[in-house]
Amino acid sequence: MTVDLDIQQITVRFGGIVAVNDASLHAEGGTITGLIGPNGAGKTTLFNVCSGRVRPTQGTVTLGGQKLDGHSSANRAHRGLGRTFQRMELFENMTVRENVRTGPEALFSSNRFYGLFICSRKEGREIRDRADEAIERCGITQLASQTVGDLSTGQRRLVELARAMATPFKFLLLDEPSSGLDHSETGQFGQVLLDFVSDTGTGILLIEHDMSLVAEVCALIFVLDFGRMIYTGTTSDALVSPVVKAAYLGEVAVAGA
Amino acid sequence: MTRLLEYLVPGIADGSIYAICALGLVLTYKTSGVFNFAHGALAAAAAYAFYQFRNRNHLPWPVAAILALIIVGLIGGLLLERLAGWLSSAPPVTLVVATVGLLVFLQSLATAVYGASNIDDFRPFLPQSGFHVGHVTVSGSDMIIAALALGTAVGLYYFFQRARLGVSMTAVVDDPNLLSLQGVNPANVRRIAWILGATFAGISGELLAPELGVSVNDLILLVITAYGAAAIGLFDSLPLTFLGGLLIGVAVDVLPAYLPSSNVTLQSLPRNIPFLILFAVLVFVPARKFTERGMRNVRRLKPIRQYSLTVMGPAMSLAAVGLIVLPFVINRARVDQYSAALGYAVIFASLGLITWTSGQISLCHLAFAAIGASTMGHSLSAGVPWIFALLFAGLIGIPAGAIVAIPANRLSGVYVAVATFGFGILIQQIFYPTFLMFGVLNNIAVPRPHVLGIGFTGDRAYYYLCLIVTALACASILVVLRSRLGRLLRALSNSPVALDAHGANTNLIRVVVFCFSAFLAAIGGALLAGVPQSASGATGGQFDFTVSLVFVAILAFCGRRPLISPFIAAFLYEVIKIYPFFDNETVLKYQGVAFGLLAIMVAVAPGIQAGRLATSRRSSERDRSPVTQRLDDRRLGPIQPSALALGPPVYRSGRSPSNGSLSNGSSSNGAGVRPLGSKTGRQL
Numbered sequence: 001m002t003v004d005l006d007i008q009q010i011t012v013r014f015g016g017i018v019a020v021n022d023a024s025l026h027a028e029g030g031t032i033t034g035l036i037g038p039n040g041a042g043k044t045t046l047f048n049v050c051s052g053r054v055r056p057t058q059g060t061v062t063l064g065g066q067k068l069d070g071h072s073s074a075n076r077a078h079r080g081l082g083r084t085f086q087r088m089e090l091f092e093n094m095t096v097r098e099n100v101r102t103g104p105e106a107l108f109s110s111n112r113f114y115g116l117f118i119c120s121r122k123e124g125r126e127i128r129d130r131a132d133e134a135i136e137r138c139g140i141t142q143l144a145s146q147t148v149g150d151l152s153t154g155q156r157r158l159v160e161l162a163r164a165m166a167t168p169f170k171f172l173l174l175d176e177p178s179s180g181l182d183h184s185e186t187g188q189f190g191q192v193l194l195d196f197v198s199d200t201g202t203g204i205l206l207i208e209h210d211m212s213l214v215a216e217v218c219a220l221i222f223v224l225d226f227g228r229m230i231y232t233g234t235t236s237d238a239l240v241s242p243v244v245k246a247a248y249l250g251e252v253a254v255a256g257a
Numbered sequence: 258m259t260r261l262l263e264y265l266v267p268g269i270a271d272g273s274i275y276a277i278c279a280l281g282l283v284l285t286y287k288t289s290g291v292f293n294f295a296h297g298a299l300a301a302a303a304a305y306a307f308y309q310f311r312n313r314n315h316l317p318w319p320v321a322a323i324l325a326l327i328i329v330g331l332i333g334g335l336l337l338e339r340l341a342g343w344l345s346s347a348p349p350v351t352l353v354v355a356t357v358g359l360l361v362f363l364q365s366l367a368t369a370v371y372g373a374s375n376i377d378d379f380r381p382f383l384p385q386s387g388f389h390v391g392h393v394t395v396s397g398s399d400m401i402i403a404a405l406a407l408g409t410a411v412g413l414y415y416f417f418q419r420a421r422l423g424v425s426m427t428a429v430v431d432d433p434n435l436l437s438l439q440g441v442n443p444a445n446v447r448r449i450a451w452i453l454g455a456t457f458a459g460i461s462g463e464l465l466a467p468e469l470g471v472s473v474n475d476l477i478l479l480v481i482t483a484y485g486a487a488a489i490g491l492f493d494s495l496p497l498t499f500l501g502g503l504l505i506g507v508a509v510d511v512l513p514a515y516l517p518s519s520n521v522t523l524q525s526l527p528r529n530i531p532f533l534i535l536f537a538v539l540v541f542v543p544a545r546k547f548t549e550r551g552m553r554n555v556r557r558l559k560p561i562r563q564y565s566l567t568v569m570g571p572a573m574s575l576a577a578v579g580l581i582v583l584p585f586v587i588n589r590a591r592v593d594q595y596s597a598a599l600g601y602a603v604i605f606a607s608l609g610l611i612t613w614t615s616g617q618i619s620l621c622h623l624a625f626a627a628i629g630a631s632t633m634g635h636s637l638s639a640g641v642p643w644i645f646a647l648l649f650a651g652l653i654g655i656p657a658g659a660i661v662a663i664p665a666n667r668l669s670g671v672y673v674a675v676a677t678f679g680f681g682i683l684i685q686q687i688f689y690p691t692f693l694m695f696g697v698l699n700n701i702a703v704p705r706p707h708v709l710g711i712g713f714t715g716d717r718a719y720y721y722l723c724l725i726v727t728a729l730a731c732a733s734i735l736v737v738l739r740s741r742l743g744r745l746l747r748a749l750s751n752s753p754v755a756l757d758a759h760g761a762n763t764n765l766i767r768v769v770v771f772c773f774s775a776f777l778a779a780i781g782g783a784l785l786a787g788v789p790q791s792a793s794g795a796t797g798g799q800f801d802f803t804v805s806l807v808f809v810a811i812l813a814f815c816g817r818r819p820l821i822s823p824f825i826a827a828f829l830y831e832v833i834k835i836y837p838f839f840d841n842e843t844v845l846k847y848q849g850v851a852f853g854l855l856a857i858m859v860a861v862a863p864g865i866q867a868g869r870l871a872t873s874r875r876s877s878e879r880d881r882s883p884v885t886q887r888l889d890d891r892r893l894g895p896i897q898p899s900a901l902a903l904g905p906p907v908y909r910s911g912r913s914p915s916n917g918s919l920s921n922g923s924s925s926n927g928a929g930v931r932p933l934g935s936k937t938g939r940q941l
Binding site: 083094106 | 740741742744745747748750751752754755756757758759760761762763765766769
């Protein structure tokens with residue numbers, strides 16, 4: 001069963017600055033939706049609103065019909081919303097395998113009141129299986145016993161992605177998962193995401209700067225500029241849209257084009 | 258009315274002193290992100306210096322006062338700035354350890370040089386004559402103090418609102434790199450803030466000295482009043498802090514007159530108003546009202562080296578055998594000392610557990626131990642079998658731990674330490690002398706037991722009983738560290754944000770481990786009390802709040818190992834003083850000085866090292882400032898210095914801001930901009 005993410009009229013103000021201005025977005029479950037925009041457009045802020053790290057001035061976030069407003073980050077995770085971070089949040093002193101296992105383990109730990117202390121045999125097996133599967137999916141099997149702190153940026157991105165994939169989320173928010181990957185890695189990366197979505201039915205909302213990747217995987221993209229949602233449509237349409245060009249390159253460039 | 262005035266006038270004067278002190282505290286916290294637990298000790302240091310110059314060197318008081326301020330305010334302030342600089346990207350635990358180490362250092366030094374007792378031949382130095390309102394005298398000194406405080410507050414307020422330097426001061430803690438791009442030297446800004454902060458502490462110490470007498474413990478305790486005032490200002494607002502100081506001063510002086518003088522507990526309440534306020538603020542004010550200062554770009558603690566089982570197994574067995582044969586190897590008269598050390602080892606282990614795994618620091622662990630010891634005494638006298646009494650003592654520790662941990666963990670980092678600091682003093686002052694704990698005589702009997710028909714009253718027998726309990730405590734710690742809770746704790750110390758995003762209840766994890774720690778500490782306290790077969794809550798005794806601080810300092814330099822470090826710490830604290838060289842008067846006197854100094858050194862060492870290594874690890878992404886990150890994200894090519902149009906950042910004394918990406922990208926730019934080590938060009 002797939003689950004949709006719906007963002008309705010979110011506004012976020014930091015003091016006098018309006019970071020996100022009345023932005024709405026609908027991302028369908030079981031597909032990959034792109035969220036692009038120039039730097040400072042408010043993409044990560046929108047993610048932070050969804051995952052409960054930033055309280056919006058107004059607006060609502062709904063996941064599969066359940067309102068998420070007012071819930072803590074942990075609560076939202078339990079409702080099925082997972083995310084990765086632009087500035088990676090990894091357990092630096094742990095190995096790759098431990099990192100990935102900690103994802104589902106963290107979720108299971110607060111399922112029951114004794115979950116913090118006791119890990120049943122069945123749960124333990126599920127954690128191991130999920131972690132192994134996600135590690136393989138992301139192609140980091142050969143790194144599994146290395147400490148995360150020693151890895152390159154691209155490898156660390158993959159670890160973070162594997163951790164989110166190992167956790168039984170229904171919807172994932174991925175914040176620039178491909179930045180730091182080298183060219184060949186990026187090439188395979190799109191297929192990894194597509195396989196994951198078709199295998200598990202998880203929905204993905206993707207912030208990405210690499211347009212070829214976006215074009216490869218996203219059915220639909222949303223373009224955010226100065227906190228406003230300025231464009232919605234298929235990727236190929238978006239790339240030729242004058243509105244989007246103006247946002248990325250400035251008005252003059254459009255006039256000259 | 259006259260009666261009110263009679264207490265109100267000195268109340269305002271006292272309140273003004275607290276306000277000055279609190280303003281200094283908030284000022285340095287705002288500008289450096291370091292919550293200075295030694296702020297009160299600075300005040301005491303100034304008072305002692307003042308006393309030294311005035312009474313012993315017979316200098317006129319203005320000269321003595323200014324000399325003392327130069328030493329504490331100027332020199333002390335500059336040293337503190339250096340300290341804060343080294344700590345600028347240290348984790349909260351390290352910040353607390355450093356300033357607590359400084360507090361222990363100053364307090365022990367003052368006690369060693371001037372003795373622990375109050376020096377009361379310190380005459381007032383400000384004019385005492387004044388005018389009368391009815392029967393109430395308003396002395397010159399009251400007026401001078403109040404005017405001084407008001408002037409300071411108003412001056413500071415306008416300074417922060419208007420002056421460029423003041424605005425820089427609030428900026429410096431959030432992003433020193435950005436500030437240096439604006440052509441302001443962050444180090445200079447910090448220096449001025451610390452000099453002002455230390456000077457304020459010094460002034461308050463000098464003003465309090467004639468009233469209280471020069472006594473390091475009283476001064477530290479009374480200047481902690483400033484924490485209450487700072488809490489009213491939410492550790493941020495200067496005007497509110499000032500008002501808070503006044504309010505506390507008035508309340509402390511006026512309230513006793515209106516409370517029934519026969520009730521000892523009620524009479525002790527007003528003195529504890531600052532702690533009650535501190536606690537109430539931390540409990541009831543919503544978490545988002547608190548600004549956590551300087552929590553960006555925090556460096557993580559290096560992982561401790563793990564030894565394999567082939568190394569650890571034999572080593573552990575050897576240590577265990579050593580502990581078992583010990584009572585037959587050493588002089589019989591010393592067995593008791595080792596039994597006590599086992600009790601202390603349990604307390605150290607419980608403290609280490611929360612400090613190094615969940616990053617919480619407790620400055621009240623001896624209060625939990627005291628709760629355990631007194632509960633043990635009560636249970637035993639009620640006829641409860643020893644084993645159950647011990648368990649019960651531990652269980653009582655759990656709610657006590659929860660009372661501090663639940664509110665403190667809504668907030669983060671340094672506020673946990675502040676809350677425990679207040680809690681420890683509160684328990685000691687209000688509950689130690691009541692029937693709940695040590696009774697009016699502040700002493701309770703804790704006899705040694707007969708367990709399962711075997712008498713453990715002998716020294717060696719009791720040692721073995723302690724050893725069994727200690728072994729069980731260690732085993733329980735190992736089990737916790739190996740369990741899911743332990744794994745989540747490791748994750749928590751690395752990235753609480755990620756753990757939260759994956760659905761773990763991070764607050765619950767912190768509270769649970771804190772309560773477990775309090776449980777163990779209470780058991781340790783109960784064991785400890787069985788050694789002399791009595792426990793006392795006397796000031797300066799084994800459960801005094803200052804001992805909790807010393808514990809934090811000692812544990813800091815004994816390493817971060819969950820089981821070995823506590824034993825080393827307990828040995829250093831309790832046992833070493835009975836052996837030659839360490840058993841003479843001078844070494845004992847200066848023991849605390851050494852503990853404090855070592856703690857500071859351990860805390861700043863990574864900072865100094867990082868300063869030397871300069872940029873070798875700066876290219877890793879999480880160390881970059883938002884500015885460089887965004888520049889990088891735009892995929893701009895090398896940046897020419899002219900493009901910044903703000904001039905090159907000013908790096909002084911080898912402490913460049915915490916990233917080198919800017920200049921890494923522009924290897925062709927001018928001299929002096931490139932930080933040391935960027936030549937290595939090591940990219941992750």
